[in-house]
Amino acid sequence: MTDATTLACPVPASRYDRVVLGHGSGGTLSLSLLRDIFLAAFDDLALHRLEDAAVLGAPPPGARIAMTTDGFVVTPAVFPGGDIGVLAVAGTVNDLAVSGARPAYLTAAFVLEEGTPLELLRTVARSMAETARRAGVAIVAGDTKVVERGKGDGVFITTTGVGWVPEGRSLSSSAARPGDKVVVSGPLGDHGIAVLSVREDLGFDTELVSDVAPLTGLVEAALEACPTIRCMRDPTRGGLASALTELAEASDVGVVLDEAALPLRPAVRAACELLGLDPLYVACEGRFVAIVPEADAPRLLEALRRHELGRDAAIVGSVTELHAGRIALDCITGGKRWVLRLAGEQLPRIC
Amino acid sequence: MTDATTLACPVPASRYDRVVLGHGSGGTLSLSLLRDIFLAAFDDLALHRLEDAAVLGAPPPGARIAMTTDGFVVTPAVFPGGDIGVLAVAGTVNDLAVSGARPAYLTAAFVLEEGTPLELLRTVARSMAETARRAGVAIVAGDTKVVERGKGDGVFITTTGVGWVPEGRSLSSSAARPGDKVVVSGPLGDHGIAVLSVREDLGFDTELVSDVAPLTGLVEAALEACPTIRCMRDPTRGGLASALTELAEASDVGVVLDEAALPLRPAVRAACELLGLDPLYVACEGRFVAIVPEADAPRLLEALRRHELGRDAAIVGSVTELHAGRIALDCITGGKRWVLRLAGEQLPRIC
Numbered sequence: 001m002t003d004a005t006t007l008a009c010p011v012p013a014s015r016y017d018r019v020v021l022g023h024g025s026g027g028t029l030s031l032s033l034l035r036d037i038f039l040a041a042f043d044d045l046a047l048h049r050l051e052d053a054a055v056l057g058a059p060p061p062g063a064r065i066a067m068t069t070d071g072f073v074v075t076p077a078v079f080p081g082g083d084i085g086v087l088a089v090a091g092t093v094n095d096l097a098v099s100g101a102r103p104a105y106l107t108a109a110f111v112l113e114e115g116t117p118l119e120l121l122r123t124v125a126r127s128m129a130e131t132a133r134r135a136g137v138a139i140v141a142g143d144t145k146v147v148e149r150g151k152g153d154g155v156f157i158t159t160t161g162v163g164w165v166p167e168g169r170s171l172s173s174s175a176a177r178p179g180d181k182v183v184v185s186g187p188l189g190d191h192g193i194a195v196l197s198v199r200e201d202l203g204f205d206t207e208l209v210s211d212v213a214p215l216t217g218l219v220e221a222a223l224e225a226c227p228t229i230r231c232m233r234d235p236t237r238g239g240l241a242s243a244l245t246e247l248a249e250a251s252d253v254g255v256v257l258d259e260a261a262l263p264l265r266p267a268v269r270a271a272c273e274l275l276g277l278d279p280l281y282v283a284c285e286g287r288f289v290a291i292v293p294e295a296d297a298p299r300l301l302e303a304l305r306r307h308e309l310g311r312d313a314a315i316v317g318s319v320t321e322l323h324a325g326r327i328a329l330d331c332i333t334g335g336k337r338w339v340l341r342l343a344g345e346q347l348p349r350i351c
Numbered sequence: 352m353t354d355a356t357t358l359a360c361p362v363p364a365s366r367y368d369r370v371v372l373g374h375g376s377g378g379t380l381s382l383s384l385l386r387d388i389f390l391a392a393f394d395d396l397a398l399h400r401l402e403d404a405a406v407l408g409a410p411p412p413g414a415r416i417a418m419t420t421d422g423f424v425v426t427p428a429v430f431p432g433g434d435i436g437v438l439a440v441a442g443t444v445n446d447l448a449v450s451g452a453r454p455a456y457l458t459a460a461f462v463l464e465e466g467t468p469l470e471l472l473r474t475v476a477r478s479m480a481e482t483a484r485r486a487g488v489a490i491v492a493g494d495t496k497v498v499e500r501g502k503g504d505g506v507f508i509t510t511t512g513v514g515w516v517p518e519g520r521s522l523s524s525s526a527a528r529p530g531d532k533v534v535v536s537g538p539l540g541d542h543g544i545a546v547l548s549v550r551e552d553l554g555f556d557t558e559l560v561s562d563v564a565p566l567t568g569l570v571e572a573a574l575e576a577c578p579t580i581r582c583m584r585d586p587t588r589g590g591l592a593s594a595l596t597e598l599a600e601a602s603d604v605g606v607v608l609d610e611a612a613l614p615l616r617p618a619v620r621a622a623c624e625l626l627g628l629d630p631l632y633v634a635c636e637g638r639f640v641a642i643v644p645e646a647d648a649p650r651l652l653e654a655l656r657r658h659e660l661g662r663d664a665a666i667v668g669s670v671t672e673l674h675a676g677r678i679a680l681d682c683i684t685g686g687k688r689w690v691l692r693l694a695g696e697q698l699p700r701i702c
Contacts, residue, residue, distance in 0.1 A: 020695075021695070021699050022694065022695030024588075024699065024700075025588065025589065025693055025695055025699075026587070026588030026693075027593060027692050027693030027694055027695065028692050028693065028694045029694060029695055030589075050597070051450055051524055052419060052446040052447075052449050052450050052585065053417040053418060053419035053446050053447050053450035053452060053512075053514070054417065054418050055415050055416070055417050055450065055451075055516055056415060056416045056417070057415065058409070058410050058414060058415055058416055059409050059410075059416075063409060064406050064407060064408065064409055065406070065407045065456075065513070066404040066405065066406050066407070067405050067456055067458060067492055068404035068405065068458070068492050069458035069459070069492050069494050069509070069511055070460060071461065071462050071494050071496040072496075073462060073496045073498050095404050096403075096404050098404075099402055100406075101404060101406070105416075105418055107418060107419070107420035107511050109420045109421060109422040109509040109511075110422065111422050111424060111462065111507055111509075140418055141418055141419050141420050142420065143420050143421045143509075144422075145422040145423075145424045145700075147424050147700065148699070148700075150501060151503070151504035152502065152503060152504065152507075153498060153502035153503070156496075156498075156503075156507070158420070158422065158462075158494075158509035158511075160420055160458050160460075160509075160511035161404075162416070162513060163404070165406055172402070173401075173402055233403060234403065237375075237376065238376065238377030238378050242377050242378060246401070250401070341378050341379050341382070342378030342379065343373065343378055343379045343380060344371075344372070344373030344376055344378065344379075348372050348375065348497070348499070349496075349498065349499075
């Protein structure tokens with residue numbers, strides 16, 4: 001018997017230091033990439049079985065399933081305080097958490113551009129594994145595709161998460177009521193400004209790091225202290241303004257924000273002034289905004305501030321029956337202005 | 352109150368005929384794209400609620416959860432017999448089905464290149480919705496990101512699927528035993544050759560169409576007729592050779608294929624000869640290969656042939672205790688040759 005069409009020996013990915021098209025073939029090179037980089041970082045047994053689908057445990061009795069997906073195309077892939085791997089895990093975990101779900105399983109699909117350094121992939125895979133451990137979620141399945149140079153941009157990652165919503169818990173973006181308070185879990189805009197600070201074409205320095213972090217623990221602490229929370233969102237792309245507009249529209253209420261109460265780091269404030277950005281639209285990746293009955297707001301604030309990720313939590317506004325679906329800002333200077341959904345793009349490829 | 356930083360009116364996506372960066376902003380333009388294209392095609396209620404995560408029903412009692420993810424970067428996005436939308440739904444549904452799971456929920460994340468025609472997205476979204484209906488799966492969550500021109504390539508889609516594995520059903524790639532038969536559900540290589548036939552730089556014509564299709568019904572029929580099936584795989588990227596190598600390695604057995612028994616359409620055979628391709632490595636997207644105890648193979652074959660998608664099913668080989676982890680081919684010409692896993696890439700971006 002002769003070997004007519006193929007190479008006989010598996011080729012370790014380590015013979016290469018950059019992604020080649022063959023790494024996307026489904027053959028020996030794909031397997032090497034999978035083993036040397038992804039399986040070396042991710043330790044879930046279901047993943048290591050390498051079946052076409054991971055077969056997993058069912059939810060606890062009475063729980064419903066929550067499911068969400070997000071693509072990540074941030075540039076640059078490594079930024080102060082994190083990288084696209086941390087972001088891809090935290091982003092999806094946080095979408096589950098703010099929906100009231102306990103994250104259980106995560107999948108990760110990679111689209112790699114030919115020529116991407118394998119060392120970058122190693123860094124990203126390690127970040128994903130570490131963030132998944134922090135969040136208490138298992139990475140159970142994955143996929144890798146390779147596109148030609150100039151048909152992608154380094155690493156794109158899509159993560160999808162499944163979590164359990166415990167029996168009796170029900171958060172809904174349509175549940176906000178006039179009189180409720182608006183609470184944010186920490187300073188706004190750190191992620192967006194940290195990423196901008198290292199974009200090549202913007203020459204400003206800051207010591208700011210991204211707030212990217214999995215919110216599983218903080219959200220559970222919040223819901224335990226304050227089970228009356230109406231709804232939560234993580235103000236990522238589009239910032240606090242977009243997140244609140246979605247809640248206001250779904251609940252058919254208005255929101256009034258108090259500019260003086262918004263937690264903003266001096267570096268974010270300065271960068272926004274320099275670049276002409278409104279911090280209300282700048283992305284966070286480790287914060288949430290919650291709507292809570294007025295009487296319970298102080299208790300929620302206290303619970304958040306006891307947690308490492310919630311130390312700078314603040315009550316920043318309230319819900320009103322006026323101007324349904326719209327957000328108004330009580331300005332420090334005394335006036336009021338509308339805070340509308342952005343039409344176009346303030347900061348492309350921030351997540 | 353004045354509108355300081357934003358446009359007041361929502362801008363319908365239909366004002367544009369191509370994707371612009373603002374469509375990825377999380378603002379009004381993103382929402383228009385979502386409404387005009389994706390929500391217009393997908394009708395699941397959980398999706399239309401637009402929460403950060405979809406909250407869904409739990410699996411039936413006793414069932415386990417199966418989960419899988421796949422990225423799709425096929426070029427061109429529209430090919431004879433399908434498009435990237437059909438492929439993205441069928442590909443993930445089929446990974447669930449061959450794992451013994453009944454597909455339940457699907458998520459879809461899009462990475463769009465600036466300048467991509469919106470009309471292409473409409474076509475793709477309609478294909479996804481129709482394929483999901485055929486497969487009996489609900490598209491429950493999604494995401495859209497936009498990258499600059501030259502940093503992507505039209506449309507990339509990542510789909511993730513969740514399904515239920517009924518109580519008592521257990522397929523495993525490590526379950527093949529010497530003496531078992533290898534059954535394929537239909538002709539090999541149609542998808543790969545159909546896509547190749549329309550690649551700009553390859554000037555050959557064929558009437559061949561891709562076999563892309565959701566296999567939910569065919570797999571259920573197979574498992575009902577033949578519950579003793581050891582394991583199944585869909586021979587996509589890397590073709591039958593790679594799928595069988597994975598099964599042979601996991602089960603620590605060898606496989607002998609009978610070249611004369613392989614179902615190949617004349618157009619695929621001719622194209623492979625013309626281009627110097629081995630059809631054993633060419634992707635299918637609507638076929639599966641099953642390993643089944645010898646005594647049950649005829650019953651499985653009969654059940655498959657009764658189904659529209661399985662009319663050309665065939666027994667193509669058997670499992671042996673010899674050459675564990677390797678596939679051998681009994682050639683029509685009389686000799687034998689090894690069929691090894693490809694090292695690199697035969698056909699890039701076929702799925």
